[in-house]
Amino acid sequence: MSSRHLVKFNTKQPTTVNSLLTPLQTWTLLDTWIVVIGALAAMACALPGCFLLLRKQSLMGDAISHTSLLGVVGAFFVSHWLVEAKVISPTTELSVRHVAMCVGAIVVGVLSAWLTESLQKLGNVESSAALGVVFTSLFALGLLLIRAFADNVHIDLDCVLYGEIVTAPMETVGKSGVPRAVIVNGFVLLINLLLTILLFKELRLSAFDPALATTLGIPAQTMHYGLMGLTAMTLVAAFESVGSILVIAMLIIPPATAYLLTDRLPRMIGLSLLIGAISAALGHVSALTLPPLISRSIGIADVQDASSAGMMAAAAGFLFVLAMLLGPRYGLAVRVWHRLLLKLRIASEDVLGQLYRMEETAPRVIADADSSDVRQRTSWHRYITTHSWKSRIATWLLMRRGWLTGSHSDARLTDIGREAARTLVRSHRLWESFLAKHFLLGEGRFHESAEQVEHFLDPELLAELDHDLDRPGVDPHGRAIPK
Amino acid sequence: MSASALLADDSLWELFSRAISLRDYNTRVVLAGTTMLGISGGLVGAFLILRKRALAADVVSHAALPGIALAFLLAERFSPGSGRSTGVLLLGAFVTGLLGMAMTLAIRSWTRIKDDAALAVVLGLFFGVGTALFTVVQKTKTGNVAGLRDFVFGKTASLVAADVWLIGGISVAVIVLCGGVFKELSLLCFDEEFAAARGYRTTMLDGLLTLMAVTVTLIGLQSVGLLLVVALLLIPPTAARFWTNDLKIMSILAAVIGGVSCAGGVVLSSSFPRLAAGAVIVLTGSVLFLVSLVFGKERGLFPRWRSQRQFEQRIGRSDLLRACYELLEPILGSDETTPESLTIYEIDALVLSVTRQWPRGRFHGLIATAVRDGLLVLSSKDGYHLTLRGAEEARDAVRRHRLWEIYLLTQTDLDPRLVDRGADGIEHVLDPDQLAELERRLGGESPHGVPPSPHPIGASGT
Numbered sequence: 018m019s020s021r022h023l024v025k026f027n028t029k030q031p032t033t034v035n036s037l038l039t040p041l042q043t044w045t046l047l048d049t050w051i052v053v054i055g056a057l058a059a060m061a062c063a064l065p066g067c068f069l070l071l072r073k074q075s076l077m078g079d080a081i082s083h084t085s086l087l088g089v090v091g092a093f094f095v096s097h098w099l100v101e102a103k104v105i106s107p108t109t110e111l112s113v114r115h116v117a118m119c120v121g122a123i124v125v126g127v128l129s130a131w132l133t134e135s136l137q138k139l140g141n142v143e144s145s146a147a148l149g150v151v152f153t154s155l156f157a158l159g160l161l162l163i164r165a166f167a168d169n170v171h172i173d174l175d176c177v178l179y180g181e182i183v184t185a186p187m188e189t190v191g192k193s194g195v196p197r198a199v200i201v202n203g204f205v206l207l208i209n210l211l212l213t214i215l216l217f218k219e220l221r222l223s224a225f226d227p228a229l230a231t232t233l234g235i236p237a238q239t240m241h242y243g244l245m246g247l248t249a250m251t252l253v254a255a256f257e258s259v260g261s262i263l264v265i266a267m268l269i270i271p272p273a274t275a276y277l278l279t280d281r282l283p284r285m286i287g288l289s290l291l292i293g294a295i296s297a298a299l300g301h302v303s304a305l306t307l308p309p310l311i312s313r314s315i316g317i318a319d320v321q322d323a324s325s326a327g328m329m330a331a332a333a334g335f336l337f338v339l340a341m342l343l344g345p346r347y348g349l350a351v352r353v354w355h356r357l358l359l360k361l362r363i364a365s366e367d368v369l370g371q372l373y374r375m376e377e378t379a380p381r382v383i384a385d386a387d388s389s390d391v392r393q394r395t396s397w398h399r400y401i402t403t404h405s406w407k408s409r410i411a412t413w414l415l416m417r418r419g420w421l422t423g424s425h426s427d428a429r430l431t432d433i434g435r436e437a438a439r440t441l442v443r444s445h446r447l448w449e450s451f452l453a454k455h456f457l458l459g460e461g462r463f464h465e466s467a468e469q470v471e472h473f474l475d476p477e478l479l480a481e482l483d484h485d486l487d488r489p490g491v492d493p494h495g496r497a498i499p500k
Numbered sequence: 501m502s503a504s505a506l507l508a509d510d511s512l513w514e515l516f517s518r519a520i521s522l523r524d525y526n527t528r529v530v531l532a533g534t535t536m537l538g539i540s541g542g543l544v545g546a547f548l549i550l551r552k553r554a555l556a557a558d559v560v561s562h563a564a565l566p567g568i569a570l571a572f573l574l575a576e577r578f579s580p581g582s583g584r585s586t587g588v589l590l591l592g593a594f595v596t597g598l599l600g601m602a603m604t605l606a607i608r609s610w611t612r613i614k615d616d617a618a619l620a621v622v623l624g625l626f627f628g629v630g631t632a633l634f635t636v637v638q639k640t641k642t643g644n645v646a647g648l649r650d651f652v653f654g655k656t657a658s659l660v661a662a663d664v665w666l667i668g669g670i671s672v673a674v675i676v677l678c679g680g681v682f683k684e685l686s687l688l689c690f691d692e693e694f695a696a697a698r699g700y701r702t703t704m705l706d707g708l709l710t711l712m713a714v715t716v717t718l719i720g721l722q723s724v725g726l727l728l729v730v731a732l733l734l735i736p737p738t739a740a741r742f743w744t745n746d747l748k749i750m751s752i753l754a755a756v757i758g759g760v761s762c763a764g765g766v767v768l769s770s771s772f773p774r775l776a777a778g779a780v781i782v783l784t785g786s787v788l789f790l791v792s793l794v795f796g797k798e799r800g801l802f803p804r805w806r807s808q809r810q811f812e813q814r815i816g817r818s819d820l821l822r823a824c825y826e827l828l829e830p831i832l833g834s835d836e837t838t839p840e841s842l843t844i845y846e847i848d849a850l851v852l853s854v855t856r857q858w859p860r861g862r863f864h865g866l867i868a869t870a871v872r873d874g875l876l877v878l879s880s881k882d883g884y885h886l887t888l889r890g891a892e893e894a895r896d897a898v899r900r901h902r903l904w905e906i907y908l909l910t911q912t913d914l915d916p917r918l919v920d921r922g923a924d925g926i927e928h929v930l931d932p933d934q935l936a937e938l939e940r941r942l943g944g945e946s947p948h949g950v951p952p953s954p955h956p957i958g959a960s961g962t
Contacts, residue, residue, distance in 0.1 A: 075620035076555060138792055139801060145555045145616070146738050148788060153731035157782035160653070160728075166775045262631050266624030273613050273621050308636050309887065324635035330628020337621055341611055349610055 041305060049197050050186035052301050055329050057202035058255040059293030062267040064209040065248045067286050070272045071224040075131065076145065077245065079269035080152035082261045084129040086159035088121030094162075095121075104261040106495050119253055126249025128156055158166065165200050193385065198258035213286065219242075221282055259326050266330030267293055270337050277340045277347050294337055299336075300329025310431065348415070363472050364411035365443050369420070370471070371400055371428050373438035394427050401425070439499040440479075445471040446481045446492035446499075453493040454486060463493060527770055529661045533668035534723050534762045538732065538781075540671040541542045541720060542758025543678045544712045545733035546740065546751040550689040551709070556601065558730040560717045560928060562623045563600025565630025565726060568651055569637050573681045576640070586663045589651070593718045600626050601710060653723030654778030667719045674712050674757075679766070685709060686747050698866035723762075724778035734759065734787040742796025753840035757792075773903075813869065815928050820866045821875065821894035822901060823855045824886055826953075842891035846883040900927040900949045906954050908943065916955060 062078075069075055096114040099105045129151050136147040186196040205291055213220065223230040223240045231237050248268070255264045275288035308323040342349050376391050401408060412428055415421040420434030430438055448470050449463040458466075474482075484490075492498055523847040529645040548554050571592025575585070600622050607618040659667075663746045678685070688705045696702045713733065740753035765781030794802050822848050825837070832841055867884070870876040875890030886894060904923040908914050914922060929939075 034842050073614070073616055075617040079558075079620055079623060136793075140742065141799055142738060142741070143549065143552055146550060149555050149558070149730055149734040150738055150786070153728055153734065154786035154789075155732070157728055157786065158774050160779040161783060162524040164774055164779070262624075262627055265620075266628050268624075269617060269620040270624050276613065276617075277611060304632065308632075308639075319911050323632040327628045327631030327633075327635065330624055331632055334621070334625025334628060337625065341607065350905050359674060367672050409799060 029284075041302065048301065048305075050199065051325055052298050054196065054198045054202060055297030055468040057199060057206055058259045058263065059267040059271065059291045059297050059329070059333070061202055061206040061209055061251050062255060062264055063271045064206075064213050064286065064290040065244060065251055066268040066485050067272040067282075067289055068220055068224050068244055069248065070276060073242075075273075076148060078248055078252070079265050080128060080133075080148050080270075081126040081245065081249050082256075082265050083152045083156040084125050084159070085122035085249055085253050087258070088125035088154050088163070088249075089118050089256075090127070090159050090162045091336055092117035092119075092121040097491050109324035119250060122229040122253035122256075123246045123249045125155065126252070127246050128198075130245040132244060133424060194234070201254050205251050205354060206247060209251060212247065215310070233355050259329075262460065263326040266333050267296070270330070270333040271296065274333070274337045274340045276339075277344045278355045292333070296305065296336055297329050300332035301325045303332060306327035325500065360407055361411055361414065363475045364405075364407040365415055366437075366472055368415060368428075369409050369430070369434060369438035370441045370445065372421070373427065373435065375440050376430065376435075397428060398426060401428075416467070441471055443499050444474040444479060446496065447479060447486065447489075449494070450486050450498070451482050452487050526661060527766075528667075529549035529664045530659050531763060531766050532771075533659075533664035533671070534766050534781075535759045536668045536675070537716070537723060538736070538758035538760070539755040540674040540678070540758075541716050541762075542731035542736035542740070542754035542756070543751055544716050545710070545758070546737040547678075547685050547689055547709055548713055548733055548756040549741070550747070553713075554734045555616075555730065556710075556786055557713055557717045557733045559600050559604060559619050559623045559626075560597040560714050561721060561726040561729045562630070563626035564718055564721060565607070565651070566595030566626055566633050567592035567594070567599075567630075569630060569633035572637055573633070573640070575804065586666060590666075590718055590721075593651075593721065594714065596626065597714050597874045600608050601714065616660030625726050650725075651721045652726055653776060654723050654728065654837040656720070659722060659876060661692065662723060669725070670715060670719050674716055677708075678712065681708065682748075682751075689747070703739075713737045720781060724781055725776075728778050728782050731782040732762075732783060735782070735789050736761065739785070739792040739796075742792040742799045743788055757788050760929070761788055770779070792959055803934070811928075812904055816862070816866045817870060817873075818893070818897040819856060820852075820870055821886075821890060822897045823852055824884075824890070824892040825854060825898045825950075827855065828886075829953075834950075837895065837950060839888055839895060843886050843888055846879050846885055849882040849884060851869040852884075897927070898929050900935060902951045902953055903935065903942065904930065906942055906951060907928070921956065 053224050066078065069078055092114055095117050096105075096110050098106055099113065100110050102479065109164070124244045124484045127372060132151045132155075133147045136151065137144050140147070142150070162186055186198070190196060190442065219230070219240060223235055223237055227237055228241075252261070252264050252268070255267075271289040271292040272285070274292050275285045279285050303321045304325040305326075307328070339347070343351075345351065375396055383416045401412065409425075412425060413420065416425075416428070419427045421430055422431050423429045448467040452458060452463050452466060489498060505679055527679050545557075547576055548557070568589050569592075574592075574730040575588045579840040599915050603625075604618050606621045607613050607621060608615060614620065619799065627929065684700055684705055684780055686697070687698070687700065688709070690701055695705070716733060717729055720732050724732060735756035736749065739757050740750045743753055744750050761784040762781050768784070769777035769780045798802055825842065826844055828842055828846055829837055831845060834884045849867065853860075858866065867876065870890070871878060871884075874887055875893060877887055878885045879885045901923050905919045908919045908922050909916060
């Protein structure tokens with residue numbers, strides 16, 4: 018089935034591109050606001066996320082995002098009770114509830130961090146198990162309360178979990194037309210940014226070296242619970258507008274991506290902010306464009322779009338995978354490429370050494386030129402057919418570089434090639450002599466070690482070896498060491 | 501609205517009794533199947549937490565979400581109407597669940613991002629993709645998500661018998677398998693290198709354990725919901741850990757706790773239909789966890805607190821008796837301190853209390869305990885006599901203290917002024933064999949007698 022559709026796509030490419038872009042032609046101010054809200058929430062989350070990641074507490078965010086449900090439920094109860102008790106009027110209930118939700122989430126967030134830590138200390142429970150026990154229990158309690166008293170409070174569970182980022186822009190503040198979610202998330206981002214800048218030194222030190230931080234008088238406990246409270250506040254502010262799923266993803270994925278790209282903390286924080294914002298934009302665009310494509314390709318009735326929050330999280334994950342594969346320093350591709358280059362260098366040097374030794378054993382005596390020629394050709398043939406593809410690629414590369422001449426089945430060293438080969442064989446035999454002088458090894462072992470070390474000896478080291486061995490003429494096997 | 505209002509419901513007692521007496525076929529099946537699930541969860545979880553990998557189950561359950569949605573979409577595409585079959589959905593969940601685990605492993609071994617962050621990244625990514633796919637499902641014509649949503653929040657009570665047979669069957673298979681490779685798994689958890697040296701294929705065993713964990717997680721999705729299923733594998737073994745240090749007992753106990761919390765959750769939630777079954781199951785487990793945390797025999801808080809207290813009491817008692825002896829010694833002369841002669845003189849409580857500067861409350865507590873235990877008797881308003889038993893114990897305490905002091909003085913370069921304090925800590929933990937050895941080494945001046953103090957008593961208590 019997939020191949021059939023692949024063919025269809027290939028033949029009708031222009032239409033595919035068109036259908037990809039069609040949804041974007043209806044881009045409105047609403048879409049812009051969605052991206053702005055998503056980006057603000059993602060950036061607000063990324064700031065505490067960087068420090069959680071460095072403190073090896075990444076799962077704390079996930080845990081707090083679950084447990085804060087309990088705080089949210091508690092806030093509903095409190096505000097409802099206040100209305101019942103006629104302390105506040107129903108009209109002000111909404112704003113009271115927002116404040117109460119924030120406070121409740123912070124309290125429960127710090128509480129779950131504290132419970133986890135005391136379980137770990139008092140009960141000798143391993144940290145991740147303690148975290149798991151606490152967050153599942155508190156979340157289950159929250160769920161239970163919602164279900165048991167659902168008549169009185171209208172909490173849409175789906176809304177808490179998935180958020181309604183699509184409708185978030187509709188609720189605006191006054192006549193300005195600016196969505197409330199923008200203000201809330203922007204405010205939280207501002208607070209996080211200010212705190213990060215003001216406490217940068219303390220945060221950095223306690224993340225990298227808690228022991229040193231404590232000796233320098235930075236209160237580790239306060240920093241820990243402060244960070245937890247800040248995380249909880251950020252999460253709950255973002256919850257309403259973008260849902261917990263986006264929050265869980267944005268807390269750790271952008272910082273982790275940034276961590277793959279740089280070694281410097283300020284740069285990591287900057288990058289994670291950028292990545293969070295890009296993910297939001299990318300996520301919303303792909304939420305509009307991808308689903309119609311997918312749904313059509315698997316032949317199900319037309320689907321216009323997917324959850325933007327989900328796609329933003331997916332986009333962040335996509336960027337992470339990109340960084341993991343293509344990152345400039347720690348990317349897998351770079352590391353594989355470097356390893357390949359090293360393997361090829363070693364293979365080329367082995368080829369050079371092999372040819373040099375063949376010339377040695379079959380010296381071109383003029384009288385017997387033909388037979389020595391034949392002998393060398395056959396032994397080269399044997400070498401190149403018994404060795405791996407790496408040697409073949411290496412031979413080809415060496416010919417292009419002009420270090421070898423002849424054909425693939427009958428390769429010969431050029432003068433430059435012979436010079437390089439001589440250095441290599443010299444390294445090999447000097448190292449063998451060095452081993453023979455200083456180590457009591459069986460004769461067979463010299464060769465194995467030299468076969469590896471020969472590729473990594475630099476000129477200074479060679480000179481040093483030569484000096485140490487009093488400029489030897491022959492190696493332990495009795496073969497001449499080339500000058 | 502409160503619990504009492506809930507109970508006022510007429511049909512409630514009826515529901516509860518039906519659930520308890522297992523009158524419904526469906527309740528019986530659900531109870532049996534879910535209990536099996538709890539048992540297998542506890543059993544597999546016991547090994548998982550020993551390998552410090554308990555939270556991996558959380559990642560698996562979140563990673564299952566896109567698989568469920570994809571399986572639904574694909575199944576609907578090929579044969580409309582089959583999308584809600586539990587088998588198909590679980591298969592999809594299995595594929596992406598394993599994919600999530602594989603990605604965690606890849607991130608952990610190929611990048612510089614370590615354990616917890618790798619879990620968090622994979623969790624966020626898969627859950628995001630899953631959420632997006634779910635909204636796609638929701639918007640297809642056939643995709644009424646209600647059936648799929650049960651996977652997120654769990655819906656034990658409304659499980660149909662066919663699903664439960666599947667869940668129960670797989671659970672039993674996991675339990676049997678776990679029992680079959682019990683020895684190998686225990687070795688893997690405690691000493692991986694040793695297991696490898698003994699010729700066990702540790703990688704395969706590890707893979708098997710992971711596979712079992714993934715399986716239990718996925719079959720638990722429908723009952724408990726993906727947000728809480730990790731609790732099935734996490735809470736029972738963590739609770740069992742408080743009771744024992746023996747892996748065999750621990751895993752059996754974990755299985756029992758898992759089974760009980762699942763059974764309890766099913767019974768409770770089928771009698772109170774408003775309670776979410778998954779949450780009730782988890783909370784039942786949490787209650788058992790709390791009980792274990794407090795009362796667990798091996799690591800529980802209460803037993804540990806009690807043994808700590810008992811030890812402190814023993815120390816206080818022997819300190820008190822030693823103080824009595826040291827008050828009487830100058831009166832009697834150090835050669836005349838036989839148990840009988842020690843009982844003759846009265847000890848003034850005020851004098852006694854200042855010898856070691858006990859806090860007032862502590863001192864009165866010590867005296868009261870000693871009187872209750874028959875070591876001291878009240879003879880006048882503020883005067884006490886040692887009983888014969890008290891006198892013998894006092895001699896023992898002093899002997900232990902002085903032997904160690906003499907040992908420290910003769911065998912170490914310790915400053916003589918520190919000797920008394922050094923002995924204070926050690927005297928309480930010397931056992932009879934060590935005492936005999938000490939006496940032998942010190943030349944056995946006074947076997948079973950009390951040696952004279954190597955320093956003036958006035959210096960004691962500093």
